[in-house]
Amino acid sequence: DGETHPVPAGAARTADSPFVRACRRRPVPHTPVWFMRQAGRSLPEYREIRANVAMLESCRRPELVAEITLQPVRRHKVDAAILFSDIVVPVAAAGVDLDIVPGTGPVVGEPVRTRADVERIRPITVDDVRYVDEAVRLLVAELGETPLIGFAGAPFTLASYLVEGGPSRTHAKTKALMYGDPELWHALCARLAEVTLAFLRVQVAAGVSAVQLFDSWAGTLSEADYRRYVQPHSAKVLAGLADAGVPRIHFGVGTAELLPAMGEAGADVVGVDWRTPLDVATKRIGPDRAVQGNLDPCVLFAPWPVVEAEVRRILDEGQVAPGHVFNLGHGVLPETDPDVLTRVVALVHEVSARPAH
Ligand code: CP3
Numbered sequence: 129d130g131e132t133h134p135v136p137a138g139a140a141r142t143a144d145s146p147f148v149r150a151c152r153r154r155p156v157p158h159t160p161v162w163f164m165r166q167a168g169r170s171l172p173e174y175r176e177i178r179a180n181v182a183m184l185e186s187c188r189r190p191e192l193v194a195e196i197t198l199q200p201v202r203r204h205k206v207d208a209a210i211l212f213s214d215i216v217v218p219v220a221a222a223g224v225d226l227d228i229v230p231g232t233g234p235v236v237g238e239p240v241r242t243r244a245d246v247e248r249i250r251p252i253t254v255d256d257v258r259y260v261d262e263a264v265r266l267l268v269a270e271l272g273e274t275p276l277i278g279f280a281g282a283p284f285t286l287a288s289y290l291v292e293g294g295p296s297r298t299h300a301k302t303k304a305l306m307y308g309d310p311e312l313w314h315a316l317c318a319r320l321a322e323v324t325l326a327f328l329r330v331q332v333a334a335g336v337s338a339v340q341l342f343d344s345w346a347g348t349l350s351e352a353d354y355r356r357y358v359q360p361h362s363a364k365v366l367a368g369l370a371d372a373g374v375p376r377i378h379f380g381v382g383t384a385e386l387l388p389a390m391g392e393a394g395a396d397v398v399g400v401d402w403r404t405p406l407d408v409a410t411k412r413i414g415p416d417r418a419v420q421g422n423l424d425p426c427v428l429f430a431p432w433p434v435v436e437a438e439v440r441r442i443l444d445e446g447q448v449a450p451g452h453v454f455n456l457g458h459g460v461l462p463e464t465d466p467d468v469l470t471r472v473v474a475l476v477h478e479v480s481a482r483p484a485h
Contacts, residue, residue, distance in 0.1 A: 354386050
């Protein structure tokens with residue numbers, strides 16, 4: 129609990145915000161809402177500012193990062209900002225040759241196959257990611273009482289990109305390494321956990337109010353394999369932040385069977401996709417953690433009455449959770465009409481408004 133640890137100076141100002149309060153399972157004036165991938169191609173102002181800058185390059189320019197991060201906050205009045213970056217940014221800083229290809233995602237020059245490949249992933253310090261430290265400081269100064277969420281990729285999801293060499297539907301090469309050479313697998317994940325933890329600690333020291341650990345593709349595993357091959361590494365990252373004084377959100381897609389295990393990895397908030405209703409998710413996760421989610425991003429393409437009914441259902445089901453942060457079940461799709469997102473924020477605030485606590 130946040131009260132048993134010193135809150136970092138940067139995060140102190142936001143400790144009473146609806147977002148941080150919900151993460152801490154405290155009463156809130158209204159259910160807080162933000163959207164994964166709220167910064168990005170759904171916004172014309174983003175497409176304009178990114179027109180001549182490559183994705184990875186844009187993540188390394190603090191002023192640009194700050195501007196892109198603020199765009200959805202200004203437009204939608206969401207309850208939290210999320211740092212504009214990507215899960216592969218710290219891996220690139222650790223020396224891995226990779227790029228983010230438009231329309232595809234991260235592509236790795238030489239996929240990881242051997243112990244020597246793992247050894248080449250260097251541990252990172254703040255000096256390797258100065259631009260992130262700077263961007264967070266700029267943002268914290270701009271955002272005032274609006275919390276900034278820092279984030280990183282979890283070892284499994286990062287390993288998947290590194291082993292496959294790019295996005296994958298089956299994660300076949302990743303699983304082949306995991307089952308075929310568990311020792312190498314654990315060495316790879318241990319190194320990635322180190323990089324991820326260092327990257328998150330840089331963000332915490334610079335003033336983020338919460339962190340989200342994205343294990344987007346963990347849902348491809350059975351619970352038993354998740355517990356055996358993945359959870360110990362994610363747990364190491366989350367435990368390494370236990371004294372940081374900021375809530376830890378842990379998220380994946382298709383994780384209905386993994387929700388308890390992902391909570392037990394050391395999360396304060398468990399992200400839930402649209403496949404599991406929040407009341408069911410809460411029963412699985414237990415009373416000691418808040419939940420985040422879980423509108424299907426595709427519902428945003430439906431007529432407004434359908435969107436409204438879904439938002440109301442989710443708020444209703446979220447009431448049994450000890451804390452609820454409204455979000456999508458995965459990221460905003462690029463084709464989304466941003467005006468619908470703005471309307472969803474207003475609706476969440478209106479429907480969930482509670483008398484002074
Ligand atoms: O607003 C936010 O949520 C913050 C920004 C953010 C990005 N990537 C920016 C981005 C965050 C939180 C991420 C995390 C990320 N990156 C994840 C985990 C979240 C998830 O979606 O499950 C993953 C798996 C990645 C890897 C990645 N990077 C993918 C799959 C893609 C999409 C490829 C494409 O072009 O469709 C990227 C590129 C990327 N990261 C973009 C953005 C805005 C699109 C690139 C662009 O705008 O040119």
